[in-house]
Amino acid sequence: MASYGMLIDTTKCVGCYACRVACQMQNSLHVTDSFIHYDEVEKGTFPNVRNEHVPLACMQCKDAPCVSVCPTGASYINADGVVLVNSERCIGCKYCMNACPYHARIQDQDTGVAEKCRFCILADDGSVPDPACVSTCITGARIFGDLSDPNSDISLAIIKKNAKPIAGDLTASKVYYVR
Amino acid sequence: MTETLPWGTSIAWYLFLAGLAAGAYATSALASFKDFRNTKRLQLIGRIVALVVLAVGLVLLMFDASAGMKNPGRFFYLVSNPTSVMSWGVVILAIFGVIIIVTLIIMLLKKAVPVWLDAIGLLLAFCTAGYTGVLIGVVKTYPFWNTALLPVLFVVSAFSAGMAAVFLGSAFFARKEVEGLGALKRLRLFLPIAETLLIIMLLLVTASANPAAAESVHRLIAGDLALPFWLGLVVIGLAFPFLLELVTIRVKAGSTGAAAIDVAGGAGVLVGGFLLRYLIIFAAVPLVFVL
Ligand code: SF4
Numbered sequence: 001m002a003s004y005g006m007l008i009d010t011t012k013c014v015g016c017y018a019c020r021v022a023c024q025m026q027n028s029l030h031v032t033d034s035f036i037h038y039d040e041v042e043k044g045t046f047p048n049v050r051n052e053h054v055p056l057a058c059m060q061c062k063d064a065p066c067v068s069v070c071p072t073g074a075s076y077i078n079a080d081g082v083v084l085v086n087s088e089r090c091i092g093c094k095y096c097m098n099a100c101p102y103h104a105r106i107q108d109q110d111t112g113v114a115e116k117c118r119f120c121i122l123a124d125d126g127s128v129p130d131p132a133c134v135s136t137c138i139t140g141a142r143i144f145g146d147l148s149d150p151n152s153d154i155s156l157a158i159i160k161k162n163a164k165p166i167a168g169d170l171t172a173s174k175v176y177y178v179r
Numbered sequence: 180m181t182e183t184l185p186w187g188t189s190i191a192w193y194l195f196l197a198g199l200a201a202g203a204y205a206t207s208a209l210a211s212f213k214d215f216r217n218t219k220r221l222q223l224i225g226r227i228v229a230l231v232v233l234a235v236g237l238v239l240l241m242f243d244a245s246a247g248m249k250n251p252g253r254f255f256y257l258v259s260n261p262t263s264v265m266s267w268g269v270v271i272l273a274i275f276g277v278i279i280i281v282t283l284i285i286m287l288l289k290k291a292v293p294v295w296l297d298a299i300g301l302l303l304a305f306c307t308a309g310y311t312g313v314l315i316g317v318v319k320t321y322p323f324w325n326t327a328l329l330p331v332l333f334v335v336s337a338f339s340a341g342m343a344a345v346f347l348g349s350a351f352f353a354r355k356e357v358e359g360l361g362a363l364k365r366l367r368l369f370l371p372i373a374e375t376l377l378i379i380m381l382l383l384v385t386a387s388a389n390p391a392a393a394e395s396v397h398r399l400i401a402g403d404l405a406l407p408f409w410l411g412l413v414v415i416g417l418a419f420p421f422l423l424e425l426v427t428i429r430v431k432a433g434s435t436g437a438a439a440i441d442v443a444g445g446a447g448v449l450v451g452g453f454l455l456r457y458l459i460i461f462a463a464v465p466l467v468f469v470l
Contacts, residue, residue, distance in 0.1 A: 039469040054469050065319065071266040073259035089256050091247030095265055097185035101320045101466050107185075112245030167468035170319075 003081040003148040004119055005174035006134070007163050008055055012141035012178075015040075015053035019133035019142065023057075026120055026132035033106050035117040036133065052179065057133075058083060058104040058117035059165065059173035066096035066105065066116075074113075081147075081174065082121050087113045101170055119144070147174060184463055186315075189239045191457040194311045195340070196236030197272070198333055199452065201304035202341015204229040204279060208297040208304070210345075210360055215291060218360065220353035222292075225345040226283045232344075233276060264317055268310045275303040308337035311456075321463035323385050323395035329459070332377040339370040340452035343420070347445035350438035357441070358433040367444070368428075371421040378412075378455075395462040404458055412458060416451015420444035 020036040027035065039054040064083045067075045074089035075096055092112035097105045105116045120131035129135070134142040145154035154176075157163065163176035207225030210218040247253050257269045278300040282292045312330030319325050346364070349357050357364070382399070385392035399408045423444045430436045 041469060056469070068260075068262045069265065069317070071258070071260050071263040071269065072253065072256035074256070087246075089253060089259075091244040091250075091253045091257070093244045093247070093265065094185040095263070098315070098318045098320055101468060103320075103465065107245075112247075112249060114246075170466075170468055 001079055001148070002128075002146040003174065004128075004144070005060060005081075005147040005154060005176065006119075006131075007143040007154050007157050007161070007176045007178065009141045009143075009161065009163075009178040010052050010054050012139040013053045013055060014139060015051070016138060018136050018138055019055060022132040022136035023117070027115075027118075030109055033109065035104070035106065035115070037103070054166070054177070054179075055133075056102055056104070056166070057175075058100075059102055059171060059175045060117075060119065062172035062174065065099040065101070065171060066114075069095045069099040071095065078121070080121075082119050083116075084118055084121065085113065085115060087111065087115070090114055101167070184461070186243075186460055188457070189243045191453070191460045193236045193240045193243075194315075194333070194456040194460070195453045196232040196239070197311050198308045198337030198456075199340045199344060199449075200229040200233035200236070200279075201275070201308040202337040202339065203232070203344050204275075204341065205301055205304045205338055206342045206345040206363070207282075208301045209363060211292060211297055212294065213363065214359045218353075218356045219286070221345060221349045221356045221360075223283075223286055224348040224352060225341070226279055226286065228344050228348060229341075230276075230279045230283060233272070233279065237272070264310065264314045268307075268314060271303060271306045271310055275300070275307050278303060305334065308334045311337075315460070320465050321395075322389035322392035322466055323462055323464060324459065325392075326381065326385055328377060328381045328384060332374065332381060332455075335370060335374050335377060336452050336455050339367075339374060339448055342366065342370075343445035343448035343452075346441040347449075350441040350445075354438050355433050357437070361432060364432065367424045368421065371417045371448075375413075375417055389466070391464045391466050394464045398464070399458060399462050404462055407454055408458055411454040412451050415447045416454055420447040420451075423447075 015038065020034050023036050024034055036055055036057045039056060041052045041054060043050050043052045060081065060083050064077060067077055067083060071093065072089045072091055074086045076086065077083050090113040092107060092114060094107065094114060096114050097107065105114045108115050130144050134144045143154045143157050145152040147155060149155060158176050161178045163178045165173035166177050203225045207222040211222050242248060258266050260266045282296060282300060285292050309330045312333035315324045316326060316329040346357060382396045386396040398404045423440055427440050430440060
């Protein structure tokens with residue numbers, strides 16, 4: 001019974017999109033589909049400005065709106081707090097895609113199932129490897145781990161770096177951002 | 180951020196047709212309460228319209244759910260989640276559908292539809308129209324949808340559209356029966372006013388609550404959706420049927436002139452009813468959350 005979450009440090013992110021490519025490969029997505037997308041925000045005032053890249057994906061909300069609206073029960077939260085989609089139950093009604101304020105879901109072109117980031121949990125064979133985006137990140141901007149363990153790398157990093165969910169209390173997000 | 184919206188034209192049609200079914204049934208039931216004997220064809224028209232448009236709407240909805248169309252057995256899972264408005268909707272529609280069919284059969288057997296049955300049907304018609312508003316009203320992603328006014332607006336518009344469809348059909352097949360339903364027809368003056376007020380409230384309330392919704396409102400009144408909004412919804416869908424009703428208020432019910440008004444005004448109301456859903460769906464602008 002873990003509570004998996006992620007920390008993304010946008011001050012380290014250089015916007016190379018390697019995480020998106022790794023994710024697409026890991027999850028066998030079409031080139032035009034992706035679980036990760038990016039927002040670009042201008043930070044600072046002239047002349048000290050920089051372009052902040054904010055990688056976005058499923059926030060693994062504890063109160064996931066996609067789960068509460070899903071009529072078929074295809075969307076659910078597993079015992080480790082990961083929001084998952086049972087592709088055998090999904091009818092592709094796209095209610096979840098509307099309900100997710102982060103636009104984290106995409107519809108699979110072939111199956112019609114509404115898919116999204118699953119923390120690479122399907123690759124899990126009992127051990128818990130880092131998701132593909134985390135292990136591929138060239139600057140170490142991403143940390144994955146158990147939020148319920150106060151001594152995990154991620155829990156310590158959240159406190160040290162004062163990381164916060166991207167949208168305040170819009171949902172009970174388990175992805176934390178350093179900005 | 181320009182994202183394509185998950186829901187599009189077929190959902191707009193579905194929201195309209197489900198509401199239309201509810202309104203058509205409600206008109207039948209009310210006509211039955213008022214004067215069962217002399218409105219039998221009109222009631223039949225209402226129940227048939229309700230059944231047909233509800234069926235068409237559901238087919239559209241199913242085709243929009245592509246993973247379900249590939250595996251139709253999955254549609255049985257639809258009632259799995261008690262927190263999902265869509266699950267509730269499926270339950271409501273199933274009961275409503277059965278009631279439409281049962282009352283239709285009773286009428287075709289030339290028996291009287293029990294008042295209690297039509298009363299339950301009326302309640303379910305109300306729930307059906309209301310749920311189409313709640314369905315998108317609970318979606319926080321699009322602040323323009325996310326209001327409790329939407330179900331109220333959809334109920335009023337559904338009743339208006341359903342009544343228009345029934346009187347439109349009756350103009351051809353049951354002209355004389357409309358005579359005794361003056362009070363019901365008078366609602367055609369009241370409903371467009373109520374709908375207009377609700378639309379104004381919706382625009383004002385959402386625009387002041389959130390910048391994304393303000394952008395939606397701007398798109399409707401002065402942006403890319405302004406033409407269908409002003410010409411289609413406001414002029415053809417609301418003002419025209421209202422003014423037509425107002426200036427012809429003394430035309431004798433059951434006359435050819437009254438039938439022509441039912442057809443012309445009714446067509447306007449139906450166009451407006453569809454456009455209302457269409458415009459609300461497509462005016463959606465997502466919440467900005469990365470600041
Ligand atoms: S698209 Fe699939 S996962 Fe999403 S709400 Fe519909 S049934 Fe549930």
